Amino acid sequence: MSPLDIKLIRDFGRLWAQGLAIALVMAVGVMTLVLGVGALRALTETRAIYYERYEFADLFANVTRAPNSVVDRIAAISGVAVAEGRIFRSAVLDIDGLEEPASGFVLSLPDRSEALLNRLFLVAGHLPGTTNRSEVVISGAFAEANRLEPGDTLSATIGGNKRTLAITGVVLSPEFIYSVAPGDIIPDDRRFGVIWMRYAAAAASYDMSGAFNAISVKLAAGANEIDVIDRIDAILDPYGGTGAFGRSLQSSHAYLQSEISALTAMNFILPPMFLAIAAFLVNMTLARLIALEREQIGLLKALGYTSGAVAWHYMKLSILIAFAGIIIGWIAGAVLSRGMAAVYAEFFKFPFLFFQDRPDVFAISGAAALLAAVLGSIQAVRATLSLSAAVAMAPPAPPRYRRFILDRWGISKIMPQGLTMALRNMVRTPVRALLTVLGVSLSTALLVAGLFTGDSMDHLIDVTFFQADRQQASLAFATPVDAGGLASVGRLAGVMAVEPTRALAVTYRFGPRSKQSALIGKLETTDLSRVIDVNLEPVRLPEYGVALSEMLAEILGVQVGDTIEVDIRDGRQRTLTLPVSQIIKQFMGLAGYMEITALNRALGEGAVANGADLMFDTRQTSSLYQTVKQTPAIASLTLQRSTLASFRATMGESLGISRLVYVVLAVIIVFGVVYNSMRIQLSERARELASLRVLGFTRGEVSGILFTELGLLTLVAIPLGCVLGYWLAFGMAEGMKSELFRFPVVVFRSTYVSAALVVLAATVGSALVVKRRVDRLDMVEVLKTRD
Numbered sequence: 001m002s003p004l005d006i007k008l009i010r011d012f013g014r015l016w017a018q019g020l021a022i023a024l025v026m027a028v029g030v031m032t033l034v035l036g037v038g039a040l041r042a043l044t045e046t047r048a049i050y051y052e053r054y055e056f057a058d059l060f061a062n063v064t065r066a067p068n069s070v071v072d073r074i075a076a077i078s079g080v081a082v083a084e085g086r087i088f089r090s091a092v093l094d095i096d097g098l099e100e101p102a103s104g105f106v107l108s109l110p111d112r113s114e115a116l117l118n119r120l121f122l123v124a125g126h127l128p129g130t131t132n133r134s135e136v137v138i139s140g141a142f143a144e145a146n147r148l149e150p151g152d153t154l155s156a157t158i159g160g161n162k163r164t165l166a167i168t169g170v171v172l173s174p175e176f177i178y179s180v181a182p183g184d185i186i187p188d189d190r191r192f193g194v195i196w197m198r199y200a201a202a203a204a205s206y207d208m209s210g211a212f213n214a215i216s217v218k219l220a221a222g223a224n225e226i227d228v229i230d231r232i233d234a235i236l237d238p239y240g241g242t243g244a245f246g247r248s249l250q251s252s253h254a255y256l257q258s259e260i261s262a263l264t265a266m267n268f269i270l271p272p273m274f275l276a277i278a279a280f281l282v283n284m285t286l287a288r289l290i291a292l293e294r295e296q297i298g299l300l301k302a303l304g305y306t307s308g309a310v311a312w313h314y315m316k317l318s319i320l321i322a323f324a325g326i327i328i329g330w331i332a333g334a335v336l337s338r339g340m341a342a343v344y345a346e347f348f349k350f351p352f353l354f355f356q357d358r359p360d361v362f363a364i365s366g367a368a369a370l371l372a373a374v375l376g377s378i379q380a381v382r383a384t385l386s387l388s389a390a391v392a393m394a395p396p397a398p399p400r401y402r403r404f405i406l407d408r409w410g411i412s413k414i415m416p417q418g419l420t421m422a423l424r425n426m427v428r429t430p431v432r433a434l435l436t437v438l439g440v441s442l443s444t445a446l447l448v449a450g451l452f453t454g455d456s457m458d459h460l461i462d463v464t465f466f467q468a469d470r471q472q473a474s475l476a477f478a479t480p481v482d483a484g485g486l487a488s489v490g491r492l493a494g495v496m497a498v499e500p501t502r503a504l505a506v507t508y509r510f511g512p513r514s515k516q517s518a519l520i521g522k523l524e525t526t527d528l529s530r531v532i533d534v535n536l537e538p539v540r541l542p543e544y545g546v547a548l549s550e551m552l553a554e555i556l557g558v559q560v561g562d563t564i565e566v567d568i569r570d571g572r573q574r575t576l577t578l579p580v581s582q583i584i585k586q587f588m589g590l591a592g593y594m595e596i597t598a599l600n601r602a603l604g605e606g607a608v609a610n611g612a613d614l615m616f617d618t619r620q621t622s623s624l625y626q627t628v629k630q631t632p633a634i635a636s637l638t639l640q641r642s643t644l645a646s647f648r649a650t651m652g653e654s655l656g657i658s659r660l661v662y663v664v665l666a667v668i669i670v671f672g673v674v675y676n677s678m679r680i681q682l683s684e685r686a687r688e689l690a691s692l693r694v695l696g697f698t699r700g701e702v703s704g705i706l707f708t709e710l711g712l713l714t715l716v717a718i719p720l721g722c723v724l725g726y727w728l729a730f731g732m733a734e735g736m737k738s739e740l741f742r743f744p745v746v747v748f749r750s751t752y753v754s755a756a757l758v759v760l761a762a763t764v765g766s767a768l769v770v771k772r773r774v775d776r777l778d779m780v781e782v783l784k785t786r787d
Contacts, residue, residue, distance in 0.1 A: 004305070004313045012320055015285070018676050022281045023325035025672040026369050028665055029274030030329025031336065033365040036267035038337030042355040043260055043344050047177075049354050054119040055082075056174035057216035059225070060250060061232055062088065064240025064571040065211050074215060077231050079223030084116045085212030087202040090182075090478070090635040092628065093193065094155035094162075095146050099622060101629045102191040103181055103636035104142070106158060108202035108212075117216040118175045120196065121351040125150030125169030133201035137169040139176055141349055142193025156195070159205040160478075160632035171196065172351045178255040179349070182476065184638060185464075185588065188646040191639075217244075240571025242505045245516050256348060258738040265735025269728075270665075275368055277442055277669055278325065279376030280435055281676050282318045286380035288680045290314060311381045315374065322373035326366045333365070422709035425685070432677065436710075437717040439673030440759060443666040444721025447755035449728040450662025452747045456733070459746040460587055463532055465644045471499070471528035471613035475628075478635040483607040485633070492627050494620030499528045500609035502596055507567040508548075510556040517552060518589075519566060521596035521609075528613040531593055533585050541595040545581030551739060552590040553583045566592070568603065576602050587742050663758055670762035674710065678770040681706055689774065703774045707767055714763050718756045725755065 012019060050056070068085055075083040086108045093102040109115055111130050120127070120137065128135035138148060148154065152167045173194070181192035203209045215236075219228060225246055232244040247253045290297070300310050334357055345353040426433045475489065480502070490498045502521035507514055522529065524541050531539040531547070541547060546566065548558065558564060558580050566576040584593070600608050616624055628637050682689070689702050726747055733743040 004300075004309065008313060008316055008320070011289070011317055015289070015317075018285055018679050019321045019324065021672040021675045022278055022285065022321050023328060024668050025274055025281060026278035026322060026325030026372065027328035027332065028668055029271045029278060029372070030326055030365045030369050031333040032274065032665075033267065033271040033368065034330060034333025034361055035337045035340060036263060036270070037361045037364075038333065038355070038357070039340040039344060040260065040263050040267065041358070041361075042337070042341035042353060043256075043263070043348075045356075046341075046345065046350050046352070046354040047256060050174050050177075050350055050352070054121060054174045055115075055117045055218065056247075057084075057117045058219040059217040059229060059232065059244050059246055061215050061217070061236055061244035062242045063213050063215070063236050065208065065213055066215075066236060066239035066241075067211055070235060070239065071212065071215060073235055074217065074232055077228060077235075079220050079228045080217055081220040081223075082116050082218040083215060084110075084217075085215045086115075087199065087206060087208050087212060088214035089159075089202075089206055090476070091195065092157040092634060092636065094157075094629050096154075098146070098190065100191070100625050100639055100642070101637050102193065103638070104156070104193040104195055106156075106195045106197065106202060106205075107214075108199040109196050111199050117218055118173060120171040120173055123170040123172060123351070125167070128168050128196070128198050128201070130198055130200070132166070133198070133204060134164065134166050135168045135201075136165045136195045136197045137171045138167055138196075139179060139194040140170050140172045141179060141187065141189040143167075143170045145189035146193075157629065157632055159207065161205070162630065163205070165195070165197075172349055175250070176252055177348045177350065178252045180251060180255070181638060182636065184643050184646075186643070186647045188642060190646075191642055237573050241573075242569035242571065243507055243516055243567070249516055254739070258741065259344075259348075261738055262736040265732065269732060269735065271365070271368070273442065273446065274665075274669070275372040277439055277673065278322075278369070279372040280439065281672055282321065282373050282376030283380050284432065284435060284676055284680060286314055286318060286377050288683060289317075290380055314381050315377055318373040318377035319370065322369050326369050329365065329369070330362055419708055421705050422712060425681075425709055426712065432680065433709075433713055436673060436677040436713050437720065439677075440670060440714055440717035440763070441721035441724055443669035443673070443762075444718050444755050444759050445724035445728050446669065447662055447666040447758055448722055448725025448747060448751060449732055450666070451659055451751045451754060452725070452729040452732075452745070453743070454659065455746045455748045455751055456743045458748075459744050461644065461647065463536065463587065463744075465640060465647075467530070467536060468532040469529050469613075469640060472616055472618075472640055473614045474501075474529070474638045474640075475612045475614065475634055476636045476638075477610050477612075478633055480608045480610045481633065486607070486609060486612060489612050489614070492616075493623035494617040495614055495624065496617060497528060497615040499523055499526050499613045500596060500607075501529065501611040501613060502599060502609050503611060504599075505569040506592070507569060508552065508556055508592065509565040509567065510558050510562065513556050515552060515555050515590070516569075517591055519546070519568075519592045519594060519599070521594050521599035524595045524597075526613075528615060531584060531586075535585075539582065539584055539593070541593055542581040543595055543598055545579040545594075547582035547584055547593040548580055549589065549591055550583055550585045551742065552592065553580070555590070555739075559583070574603065578602070587744055590739050666755075666758060667762045670759055671766045674714075674763050674766035675769060677713075678706060678710060678767060679773075681709070682770060682773060699775045703771050706770070706774065710763065710767055714760065718759060721759070722752050722755065725752075 066085070071083050071085040074080060087106070088108075089106050091104050091106045093104050095102050109127065123140050125137070127137060138154075143149065148167055148170075150167055150169055153164050154167065155162060155164055157163075176194050178187065179189070179192065179194060180187055184192070203211070215232075217228070217232065219225065229244045229246070233241055235241075236244070248257070297310055301307065338355060341353055341355050477485070486498060486500050489495065500523070504519045504521075505516070506519040507516050522531065522541060524543065525538075531541065533539055539547065546564070548556070553559070556564065560580055560583055562580050563577060564580060566578055568574045568576065594602075596609065597607075600606060628634050685706075689705070692702050692705075693699075726745070729747060730745045733745050736743055
C-alpha cells in the first residue's frame, strides 16, 4: 500500500462523521433512484405479464343489442386476432350486514369453455357450473371487503328481478385491477363488486338470448388501432353501438397508467436533487481539507509526487465517500423497492408480483452517485494542481480585513458582539454562506413539496364533496326516464330534493382531432351537484352551446367561439354541431356540459334523464335503501358519504407514509448540510474560538458565535425554501398531471409552518452534535503557531 493510500485511510477515519453525513445524502439519492425505478419496473412488468397471460383485450365496445353472429364479422376484420362477445350489465346488490344498497357489474362467461379474452384468475373455489344458473364468481376485493367465500350467497336485482346467487368462487381479472363504481373516483370494495355468471344465466336474466351488448377485441401484431376501431364502429352502429375504444379509455387501465406516469415523474425529480446536494457537500469538505493541508501538499510535491498524483489522492477521498453512500443506498433501495412493489400489487389487485433486482439500475444509480462526487470535487482538487511546492509549504497569506459595512454606519456599536462577528464572517465567506443557505432551503423545499400533496387532496375533497357534489346520493337509472319517472323518484321515502342529470357517451371532433368522453346535462342553475371552476365559482351552464373542461379543450385545440361536432354514442348515432360557449378549469376528468333542457331539445327529445341527484331525510334512510333495492328501474345508488370515507381512508394511509418519508429525507439533507458547514467553520475558526476562550469567553458564548451565524443562515434559507417548495410542488403537479387528475397546487400555511419547524429542529440537532466538539477544544494544541 502506497503512503498516499495510507494517508487516505487515515483521512477517511478522521473525517468519518462528515463523510457519513455526505454519504447519507448521497445514499438517499441512490435509494430513491433504485426504489423508484424498481417499483416502476415491477408495476409495468407485472401489468404486462398479467395482461399477456390472461389475454386482456386491446379494444372494447358496447352496443344496445347485437346478434352473436356479429362477433364473427368483427373477428374477420383485418388486424383483429380475437373477438369475443358477452353480456355486460349493472345490478343492485343486497349484502348481509350492509344497510345501504351496493352496486356491481354482471358479466357473462362462455357456457362451455374458458373465456378467450379477459380471463379470470381463480383465487378460491371454482367457476360457475353450466346447469345451475344461480352460480356466480365474484371479484376478490369485493369478497374480501364483505367477508364472502365460496359457499356463501348474496341477493341481487338482475334484469328487474331479485335473485339469490350462490358464490362458487373468488376471482381476479385484468379488466378490474382498479375497480371503481361508475361516478366514483376511488375504489369502494365494500359497496361495489363484479359478478361473473355463465352466458345462459345472464342471457335469461336480461332477455339477451342469442345476443350480446359488449365485445372485447385482441389486435393482431402491427394492427392499426384507429382503423380497426372505425371498422368496428361501422359494423356496430346499426345495433346501437356507443363507440369502440382502446385501453387508454378503459377505466382500470387508465387509473393504473396514471399512477405509472406519476411514479415516472418522481424518478426525474428526487434523485437529481439529492445527488446535487451531495456534490456541493463534497466540494465544501474537500476545499476546506485541501486548504488545511497546504503544507502537506507542498511536502508531497517536494518529495517527488506529481500534481496529478496528489489531485487523484483527494479525488479518491470523494470517491470513497461516494462508495459508502452507494452501498447504503443500494441496500435501502433494494429492500424498500420490494416493499413498495408489494404495496402496489396489493392496492391494484394483481394476482402475482413480478420483481427482479436488475443490475442496470444499480449500475446507473452508482454511476450517477460517482459522477456527482467527481463533479463536486473537481473545483476543489484543481487547487492542488496550481500549487507549487514552495508556495504550498509557506504559510497562507493572511486574510485581508476591511471595515464591515455596519461598522461604517456605526450600527455594530449597538449590536451584540456575537451577532457582529457572525455577520462579519458571513460577508467574508459569501460562497460558503450561500451554499449553506441553498442546502437548507432545498430541504425546506422538499418538505413543502412532499407535504403539499396532503393539502392538494384536502382541497380536492372540499371542492368535490362540499362545493360541487353536495348531494347525499346519486341514482343511475337502468334506462332513461321521463318527467314522470323523475316525479316518482321525488316520491320515494324521505326524498326532499331531486335534480335530473343526463350523461351521454360522445365523441368530440374538431378538425382532425377527436376525443371520446362524456357530455353531461344538468340544470342551468343547480343546488346539489354543481359545476365548479378552479376559482371555486359555480358555473352557469349556457342555454346554447357546450362548456368544455380545459383539458378537453386543450386536447381538441379549441377556444371559445369555435364550433365542434359531437357524435352521440347512445345507439342512435346522432351528431350535434355546437359552439364552444365556455371553457372550464377543473381538477378531475374530461367532460363537456350542457344545460339539460337544451341538450334534450338538441336531441329532439322531451324531459329525459338517466340519473338524478338526491337530498333525503336521514331519519328515513332505511326505508329509502329498501325501496332502492326493490326498484328494478334503478341501476345503482352512489352515496357521497361512503365515497368520501373511502377516499379519505385510501388517500390518508398513502399520504401518511409519504409525509413520513419526506420528513426523514429532509432531515438527512439538513443534517448533511448543517453538520458539514459547522465542522468546516469550526476547523477554520478553531484558533479564533480558542483565543476567545483564553480571553474569558465561556463555552456557551463561544458556541453561540457559531450558532448565531447558523441561525441567521437558516432564517434566510427557510423563506427561500418555501418559495422553492411551491415551485417544486408546481413541477410535481405538472409531472403527475393526467386526463384523470390535475392536482391543484395548494399549499396551506400550516404546511409552511410544519416544514419550517422540522428544518429548525433538524438544524438545532445538528448544531448540538457540533457543540460537543466546540466544548472539547484543546486550546493548547489549537493555539500552537505554525513554523
